[in-house]
Amino acid sequence: MRAASWSIPAAARGATPRPRARASRGALGSSLRSSALPLFAAASALAACGSSTPAAKRVAGVPRPADCRDAASVTGVIEGHVCLHAGRYEGPFVLAPGAIVWGPREAVITRREGGTVVEVGAGAALDGVTVDGEGGVFDRADAAVKLTGDGARVEGVTVVHAVFGVTAERVARVVIRGNRVEGGRQATIGLRGDPIRLWETQDSLVEGNDVDGGRDVVVWYSSGNTIRGNTIAGGRYGTHLMYSHHNEIAHNHYDGVVVGVFVMYSHDVTLTANRVIDAGGAAGMAVGLKDSGNVFVRGNAFVHDHTGVYVDHSPMQPDHTIAIEDNLFGRCDVALDFHATARRGTIAGNDFVDASGGAGVPVSVEGGGDAGELVWHGNYWSEYDGYDLDGDDHGDVPFALRSFEGDLVDRAPSLAFFRGTAALGAAETVTKLVPMYAPRTLLVDDAPRMEPRAWEVLDAD
Secondary structure, three states: OOOOEOOOOOOOOOOOOOOOOOOOOOOOOHHHHOOOOOOOOOOOOOOOOOOOOOOOOEEOOEEOOOOOEEEOOOOOEEOOEEEEOOEEEEOOEEEOOOOEEEOOOOEEEEOOOOOOOEEEOOOOEEEOOEEEOOOOOOOOOOEEEEEOOOOOEEEOOEEEOOOEEEEEEOOEOOEEEOOEEEEEOOOOHHHOOOOEEEEOOEOOEEEOOEEEEOOEEEEEOOOOOEEEOOEEEOOOEEEEEEOOOOOEEEOOEEEOOOEEEEEEOOEEEEEEOOEEEOOOOOOOEEEEEEOOEEEEEEOOEEEOOOEEEEEEOOOOOOOOOEEEEOOEEEOOOEEEEEOOOOOOEEEEOOEEEOOOOOOOEEEEEHHHOOOOOOEEEOOEEOOOOOOOOOOOOEOOOOEEEEOHHHHHHHHOHHHHHHOOOHHHHHHHHHHHHOOOOOOOEEEEEOOOEOOOOOOOOOEOO
C-alpha cells in the first residue's frame, strides 16, 4: 500500500469577504448597566516603556493605529485609541464603541478577583496584548474577552488561564482573527470552558486562530459565519454547530480532538479542505452530521480517525441532500458510518485508502440497512480488485461492497471489538471463497477509480 501520509490537494481559494467593523454605538456591557463601573488604575509600566520612545509599528501583524496615545495606565472605560507598553494592567476594562486598545504580547491585562476581563463594544478592537483570565468562574461563563457590539474585533491576542476564552453573544459582523487561546488540558474535558464561542452571532469571521485545549469551539444559533484557517487541538469538539445555518468551515486543522466538526440541526453548511487527524477513542470522529441537510463535505483529509464521517438522519428534510466528495479517508477504523439506511445524497470522488493491513471498514450501515439509494461514483477503494482494460482509470466492472463481518457486527455489536483480528478476517475470507452465505450488498459504485489521488505529504502519525 502507499505511504501513510497525505495532505489536502490544492483547492479553490477564493477570498471570502471579511466582515467590516461598524462604528455604531451600543451598550457598554452588563457591568455598566446597573451601576457605574469603578475606575481601576493600572500598575505602572516598565520604566523604559514609560519613556517617550515610540512603540513598535506592528504587533502580531496588526499595525499601530493612527493618532494612538501611549498609556502607562488606563481606566475601566476606554475611549479613543490607546497603545499599551509592556507591563501588567489591572482590569476589568470596557472598550467603548469605536475604541482601540493596541499593545505587545508583554502588555498583560488581568482581573485578580475573577470575572470577564475585557468587553469590546461596537466597532471597537483589542489588538496584540495578552489577557490573563485567572480567577474566572465556570458557572458565570467568565471570559477573557467578550465581544458585545456589532463590528467588534479581537486580533493577535494571547489568552491564558481563562475559563472561557473569546466569546461573542448576540452580535453581528465581528472578527476573531490570529489569536492564541490556551484553553488548558488539566481539567476533565467536560468541565473545561470553551476557547471560542459564538452564540446568536451572525455574519462573522473566525480566522487563523491557534487553539489548544479547552472544551469546544461553539457555533450555536449563529448563521452566515466563516470558520477558516484555524488550528485546533486537544479539545472535545473542534467546531460544534447547532441550529446554525449557511456557515462555511474551511481550511482548518484539527489534531487530537474527540470530534473534528459536528453539524447538528443545521442546514446549508459547507466543509471544505479541512484536516482532521487522530480523532480517536470510542466516540472519535472527524465529521458528524445529525438531523441536518444541504451539507457539503468536499476536499477534506480524514486521517487515523476512529470514524471518518458519521451520518445520522441526514438529510433531514425531503428537499435536502448531502454530498461527500473528493475527500481522503485514510487509516480510519470506519471511514463512513450511516446510523441507518441512507437516502438522498452523493458520495463521489473520494479515496477510501486503508493502509492498516485491511483492518479498516470503508462503509458501515447500522441497523441492517444499506446505502444503495445514494449515488456512488468514481471513488477509489482499496478493496477493489477489478480491471481497467480501456485505461481510463476507472474499473470496467462496478464495485459492490458486501460485508459478512458487518452483518455479524449488526447482529452482535460486541463483535466490533474484534475488527481487524484474524478471527473476523478469516470469517470474511471463508464467505468469499465458499459462498454458502451471501452478505447483504451495502452499495454499488458504478465507476470505481483504479488509483487514489496524489495527495501531498501530511504526516498521519
